[in-house]
Amino acid sequence: MPAISLEEMQQDRLVMSVAKALALANEAALAQGTDPANSLVTITEEPSAGGRLWRINYGPRDYIDRRGGDLIVVVDEGSQAVQRIIRGQ
8 A cells, every 4th residue: 555645635635624623632632631642542523414523532541441531522624613522521
């Protein structure tokens, strides 16, 4: 599989949408006291009547036998803004 260049990534709307959402969510996570570099990060698309939302979950890397502690940041693709922040229990 050939490597993809930065220029090719910039031409892909989906790649850029996810990248922008992740950058916004990382800023929000840091402001909430969660370090994205030390988190297990998952990204899920959340459909909405107003357009696509990205649900970015920051969880503990050592999640086995552990409950809660996740931080979820929902980013609106259209407005490129954090829509809500949810803290797991």
